Amino acid sequence: MSVSPQPAMPKSWRVESKPHKFCPGCGHGLVLKCLGEAIDELGIQDKVVFGCDIGCSLLSWDFFNCDSVQTHHGRTTPVMTGIKRANPDAICVAYMGDGGGYAIGIGGIVNAAARNEKVTVLLANNTVYAMTGGQMSPCTMPGQKVETAPYGRDPEATGMPTQGPEMISAITGDGAYVARGTTSNLKQLKSYIKKALQNQMEGNGFSFVEALAGCPTNWRTNAEKTWAFIEKEMPQYYKVGEKKNPFEAKKEAQQNG
Amino acid sequence: MSEKPITGEKRAFMTGNEVVAWACLAAGADIMYGYPITPQNEIMHYWTRQIPKYGRKFLQTEDELSAGFTTVGGVLAGLKAFTATAGPGNTLMQEPMSMAEMMRLPVVTIVQQRGGPSTATVIYSQQEVTLTTQGGNGEGMRIVYSPSNHQELFDYTIKAFNTAWKYRFPTFVLGDGYQAKLRESVTLYDPEEKGIERVPSEKYVGKPGTPGVDREPGHYRNTYNTEEELFEVLQQHFADFEKMTPEVVEYAQDNVEDADLVIVAHGVVFRGVRDAVKELREAGYKVGFFRPITLRPFPAEQLKAIANKTKKLLIAESAQGQLAKLVKDAIYGASAEIVPMFRPGVGITTEQIVAKVKEVL
Numbered sequence: 001m002s003v004s005p006q007p008a009m010p011k012s013w014r015v016e017s018k019p020h021k022f023c024p025g026c027g028h029g030l031v032l033k034c035l036g037e038a039i040d041e042l043g044i045q046d047k048v049v050f051g052c053d054i055g056c057s058l059l060s061w062d063f064f065n066c067d068s069v070q071t072h073h074g075r076t077t078p079v080m081t082g083i084k085r086a087n088p089d090a091i092c093v094a095y096m097g098d099g100g101g102y103a104i105g106i107g108g109i110v111n112a113a114a115r116n117e118k119v120t121v122l123l124a125n126n127t128v129y130a131m132t133g134g135q136m137s138p139c140t141m142p143g144q145k146v147e148t149a150p151y152g153r154d155p156e157a158t159g160m161p162t163q164g165p166e167m168i169s170a171i172t173g174d175g176a177y178v179a180r181g182t183t184s185n186l187k188q189l190k191s192y193i194k195k196a197l198q199n200q201m202e203g204n205g206f207s208f209v210e211a212l213a214g215c216p217t218n219w220r221t222n223a224e225k226t227w228a229f230i231e232k233e234m235p236q237y238y239k240v241g242e243k244k245n246p247f248e249a250k251k252e253a254q255q256n257g
Numbered sequence: 258m259s260e261k262p263i264t265g266e267k268r269a270f271m272t273g274n275e276v277v278a279w280a281c282l283a284a285g286a287d288i289m290y291g292y293p294i295t296p297q298n299e300i301m302h303y304w305t306r307q308i309p310k311y312g313r314k315f316l317q318t319e320d321e322l323s324a325g326f327t328t329v330g331g332v333l334a335g336l337k338a339f340t341a342t343a344g345p346g347n348t349l350m351q352e353p354m355s356m357a358e359m360m361r362l363p364v365v366t367i368v369q370q371r372g373g374p375s376t377a378t379v380i381y382s383q384q385e386v387t388l389t390t391q392g393g394n395g396e397g398m399r400i401v402y403s404p405s406n407h408q409e410l411f412d413y414t415i416k417a418f419n420t421a422w423k424y425r426f427p428t429f430v431l432g433d434g435y436q437a438k439l440r441e442s443v444t445l446y447d448p449e450e451k452g453i454e455r456v457p458s459e460k461y462v463g464k465p466g467t468p469g470v471d472r473e474p475g476h477y478r479n480t481y482n483t484e485e486e487l488f489e490v491l492q493q494h495f496a497d498f499e500k501m502t503p504e505v506v507e508y509a510q511d512n513v514e515d516a517d518l519v520i521v522a523h524g525v526v527f528r529g530v531r532d533a534v535k536e537l538r539e540a541g542y543k544v545g546f547f548r549p550i551t552l553r554p555f556p557a558e559q560l561k562a563i564a565n566k567t568k569k570l571l572i573a574e575s576a577q578g579q580l581a582k583l584v585k586d587a588i589y590g591a592s593a594e595i596v597p598m599f600r601p602g603v604g605i606t607t608e609q610i611v612a613k614v615k616e617v618l
Binding site for chain 1: 333337475
């Protein structure tokens with residue numbers, strides 16, 4: 001029996017659009033692999049409508065064998081909301097970066113969260129505007145050097161990085177699922193994404209997962225330094241874990257009740 | 258689905274915004290996504306009051322960007338979705354409409370124009386002509402109807418859904434604050450009873466079957482990797498738009514055959530023009546009118562034929578030459594002299610038009 005030298009792709013991935021178009025070492029491929037496996041395990045390939053933003057995430061417009069819509073910067077959440085409201089059976093996944101979610105798209109995401117829209121938002125946080133050439137994003141770390149903060153981000157001048165899951169868990173109602181995972185722990189990240197999808201399938205409320213992800217191109221890091229930044233620097237400020245879990249809440253209520 | 262909103266013919270005396278809400282119900286619109294802005298608010302007020310009876314839906318979003326993009330989502334999901342806006346909201350709405358243009362999404366938008374630029378007045382103008390016909394990055398491939406009374410507001414709102422879904426370009430009904438707020442008589446009807454074909458909607462995403470297994474996935478994008486790729490895609494859109502144009506273009510004209518002067522006007526301004534032409538003809542002046550009902554595509558050939566026969570074209574509009582730009586583009590090379598009558602942000606009466614014609618003829 002021969003063993004295939006190729007690692008297995010998720011079944012829901014579209015073979016025709018592979019190899020994918022992201023830079024070597026980019027975190028998007030890993031997040032999308034977790035999403036693909038979660039879709040496979042939940043058996044929802046026929047129901048998923050995948051939406052992506054402008055920025056690097058747009059390169060995933062034909063990534064899956066799922067219907068997909070590539071939208072404008074920051075507008076993916078409203079488009080997916082529009083689809084979900086029109087077709088409640090669809091499993092709507094909005095995929096974006098930290099710029100699309102926390103800067104230009106903040107109005108859309110905050111209001112969708114506040115309304116507890118039954119959509120799933122996946123946000124890859126790589127601390128930069130990557131496709132446009134490495135400018136400062138809401139998630140750039142203090143002291144981190146980027147094109148529009150060449151001497152390092154100064155929180156005095158630009159504020160502290162946006163804490164997305166913390167904010168979204170504060171403004172969502174009951175039934176919302178909110179977590180922050182990391183591409184340095186894919187098993188955990190996949191479990192979060194899977195729960196975020198299950199939460200939508202059960203019609204509980206808004207589901208949100210931020211994934212810490214690398215951008216070696218704009219960070220100008222080699223493999224070792226890329227992983228050091230993701231594993232050591234980022235979690236100092238961006239705490240990994242579940243922030244809001246209706247499944248746990250339900251379990252606790254049952255135990256106490 | 259519950260009972261039909263309208264059966265038989267119903268005479269009513271109502272505001273233009275109410276007429277639009279009834280027209281959307283009659284047209285079979287499924288869902289409205291909207292954000293409040295004067296003077297279109299009552300469209301959503303009336304819509305939300307009626308929809309529980311007819312199983313339709315509504316979402317109030319956080320701004321016009323989201324209203325436009327959720328409408329785009331509704332259309333992608335295969336529903337007859339619409340929105341309504343004005344002024345600064347129309348400005349924001351151009352971003353989602355440029356996406357609808359690229360993806361060929363039949364989004365229907367009602368615009369009740371107010372004064373501009375910026376916040377300006379909340380009342381009336383015809384200053385959103387350029388924005389609505391050409392707004393957004395791109396080439397302005399959309400359909401824009403300009404009604405002039407409540408009956409037309411009803412007729413063309415119904416038509417907008419059918420035209421949009423037939424040709425798959427974003428479609429606008431360009432009303433204004435006067436039409437939105439004034440009350441007048443209108444006959445409401447069910448379009449099917451009148452033999453008006455109700456063009457069916459179709460899902461872009463979420464069709465039956467598993468993508469990649471039973472069918473190809475629907476992959477919709479508006480980003481293109483190369484200039485040549487975009488160029489190729491646009492050629493098809495231009496060809497479709499050009500092919501559609503003679504089928505979609507609408508206009509009205511009268512007394513143009515022997516006219517020394519033809520007045521060009523659209524929307525409510527046309528009402529004053531129609532009466533002025535009647536009055537002037539009775540007084541012996543050789544005057545006619547030409548009224549574009551579709552501002553985009555524009556009835557260019559028809560107006561050019563007139564502009565080659567008559568001596569003068571008087572362009573009357575409540576804007577500083579936005580209609581005139583469309584006219585000049587359409588009649589380029591024709592012999593008629595253009596006489597402007599521009600009153601941005603204010604109405605134009607029959608008396609003012611009569612006086613202007615007597616002055617220039």
